[in-house]
Amino acid sequence: MRRERLSVVASERVGPYTLLRVTRGGLDPGIPGQFFMLEAPGRLLPRPMSVCLAPPGELAFLIDPIGPGTRALCGLEGGDRLAILGPLGNGFQLDVERPLLVGGGIGIAPLPYLSEALGRPPAVLGFRSDWHAEAAGLVPDAEVCVEPRLVTELVDPDAAILACGPEPMLEAVRALAPAAQLAWEAPMACGYGACYGCAVELDGALKRLCVEGPVLCS
Amino acid sequence: MLLNASGCLDALTAPEVARSLDAFVTKTVTPLPRDGNPPVRIAEAEVGMLNSIGLANPGIDRFLTGNLPRLAKLEIPIWVSVGGFAAEEYAEICSRLDDHAEVAAIELNVSCPNVESPSESAARIVASARLATRKPLWAKLSAAVPDIGAVACAACEAGADGLSLVNTLRGLTLDARTLRPSLAPAVGGLSGPALKPVALAAVYACYQATSMPIVGMGGVQTGRDVLDFVAAGARHVALGTALFADPDAPSRVRADVAVELDARGYSDLDDVHATAHPELLSIRTTTNGKYLLK
Numbered sequence: 001m002r003r004e005r006l007s008v009v010a011s012e013r014v015g016p017y018t019l020l021r022v023t024r025g026g027l028d029p030g031i032p033g034q035f036f037m038l039e040a041p042g043r044l045l046p047r048p049m050s051v052c053l054a055p056p057g058e059l060a061f062l063i064d065p066i067g068p069g070t071r072a073l074c075g076l077e078g079g080d081r082l083a084i085l086g087p088l089g090n091g092f093q094l095d096v097e098r099p100l101l102v103g104g105g106i107g108i109a110p111l112p113y114l115s116e117a118l119g120r121p122p123a124v125l126g127f128r129s130d131w132h133a134e135a136a137g138l139v140p141d142a143e144v145c146v147e148p149r150l151v152t153e154l155v156d157p158d159a160a161i162l163a164c165g166p167e168p169m170l171e172a173v174r175a176l177a178p179a180a181q182l183a184w185e186a187p188m189a190c191g192y193g194a195c196y197g198c199a200v201e202l203d204g205a206l207k208r209l210c211v212e213g214p215v216l217c218s
Numbered sequence: 219m220l221l222n223a224s225g226c227l228d229a230l231t232a233p234e235v236a237r238s239l240d241a242f243v244t245k246t247v248t249p250l251p252r253d254g255n256p257p258v259r260i261a262e263a264e265v266g267m268l269n270s271i272g273l274a275n276p277g278i279d280r281f282l283t284g285n286l287p288r289l290a291k292l293e294i295p296i297w298v299s300v301g302g303f304a305a306e307e308y309a310e311i312c313s314r315l316d317d318h319a320e321v322a323a324i325e326l327n328v329s330c331p332n333v334e335s336p337s338e339s340a341a342r343i344v345a346s347a348r349l350a351t352r353k354p355l356w357a358k359l360s361a362a363v364p365d366i367g368a369v370a371c372a373a374c375e376a377g378a379d380g381l382s383l384v385n386t387l388r389g390l391t392l393d394a395r396t397l398r399p400s401l402a403p404a405v406g407g408l409s410g411p412a413l414k415p416v417a418l419a420a421v422y423a424c425y426q427a428t429s430m431p432i433v434g435m436g437g438v439q440t441g442r443d444v445l446d447f448v449a450a451g452a453r454h455v456a457l458g459t460a461l462f463a464d465p466d467a468p469s470r471v472r473a474d475v476a477v478e479l480d481a482r483g484y485s486d487l488d489d490v491h492a493t494a495h496p497e498l499l500s501i502r503t504t505t506n507g508k509y510l511l512k
Contacts, residue, residue: 001232001465003464003465003466039463043262044262044265044266044267044410044411044459044463045262045267045459045462045463046463067394068262069262083464085464085465186257186258187257187258187259187260187261188260189260189267189269189459189462189463190461190462190463190465192231192232192235192465193228193231193232194226194227194228194231194232194235194461194462194465195226195260195269195271195462196225196228196245196254196259196269196271196274197259197260197269197271198257198259198260199254199257199259199271199274200257205253206253206254206256206257206274211231
């Protein structure tokens with residue numbers, strides 16, 4: 001865990017989302033599925049974001065402007081600086097046979113980096129609209145569906161599934177494929193086990209998603 | 219000394235952060251294990267944050283066998299925050315901590331806003347705990363009382379060695395879309411910069427009322443904040459919400475304190491202590507390490 005002040009290289013619109021590209025500095029990009037805490041300009045608390053892409057010398061985060069913190073992050077411009085802490089948490093296990101990436105909405109954020117790490121396996125992605133589905137271009141070899149079709153209709157339950165998306169999607173994937181690796185999300189103040197804010201129920205007990213997850217094998 | 223506010227750091231998952239402090243204050247330990255409150259447990263407010271963790275902790279048995287031996291290996295002073303739902307429960311935990319040399323001090327959390335309050339007064343809890351331990355006892359008080367100076371005096375008379383000021387205040391935020399409470403338990407404890415003037419006033423009032431040693435906390439983010447708390451009467455300062463945003467906050471704040479002292483021509487924080495109380499400085503004397511006013 002390391003915190004550095006880094007510079008924005010570029011901020012690119014991808015459908016309704018923003019791909020925020022920053023210099024990597026001395027930060028390790030980590031394992032796909034791990035996350036970083038990004039200082040949100042003008043806000044008290046940083047925001048957790050998984051790495052979307054890690055080209056040489058850069059880290060890129062896909063951000064959905066849904067609240068004051070994410071809107072502030074999407075408003076950053078080239079040359080702006082922000083503090084970034086990470087990598088944090090546990091990423092995906094990569095030693096899998098016949099992987100299938102499953103993503104929904106902004107949950108596709110970690111999949112481009114994951115796809116690179118796994119040698120571009122097939123992916124199935126679901127989005128709310130064609131506009132949101134523009135983000136599918138970030139994920140190689142992706143089959144895309146848009147509501148009312150659901151991504152679970154495209155899932156082969158016999159594949160080794162690595163998924164990230166909204167909670168109902170993850171629950172549906174887990175019902176189809178109990179051994180799937182699922183990346184979950186929860187509000188977090190710190191990202192490193194200090195605040196106990198991101199507790200989720202695991203095996204009947206509340207545990208911190210930031211240190212036990214965010215990727216969990218169900 | 220620079221400490222963490224209880225519940226704002228887990229020294230076992232972030233030992234390097236704990237080592238950057240002068241003492242580590244544990245999350246509150248209760249007699250029985252507690253899972254804490256259901257999610258959602260945190261929400262950002264305009265200039266602060268709300269939490270409603272609900273005293274999640276392993277309980278005193280597992281704390282003593284599992285956590286404390288590992289904390290001792292950090293080789294920094296350990297303050298154990300103690301909670302309960304009756305004075306006897308506080309006393310029981312204090313008695314069980316009393317023989318553990320690795321426990322430097324006990325903080326009595328008599329003011330958590332996220333669980334049912336003990337029915338007894340802070341002073342009654344301090345008095346019970348005092349009979350159960352020789353460890354230094356710090357009473358952590360809430361500013362949500364009509365006269366915190368009177369509570370401080372009562373805690374002092376009941377045998378407290380110091381005061382931790384302040385705990386969070388109850389607050390509410392609503393979800394922007396649904397206009398329903400952001401937190402599952404609806405109401406949570408407000409911390410961060412919004413709390414600072416309230417905390418400063420509490421430190422000021424309690425120092426004036428008792429001259430007891432005080433750990434000041436509430437929205438400390440910068441060196442200037444530390445100077446303010448020390449000037450209002452705090453001997454020590456704790457970081458809370460600032461640690462969430464920046465685990466490097468202790469070293470950053472220390473460096474910042476040095477700059478702020480230098481800018482004012484002070485050599486150390488002792489020069490700043492209680493400067494907000496010019497009327498008291500001339501009549502203060504010390505006896506056995508405790509400050510007395512008369």
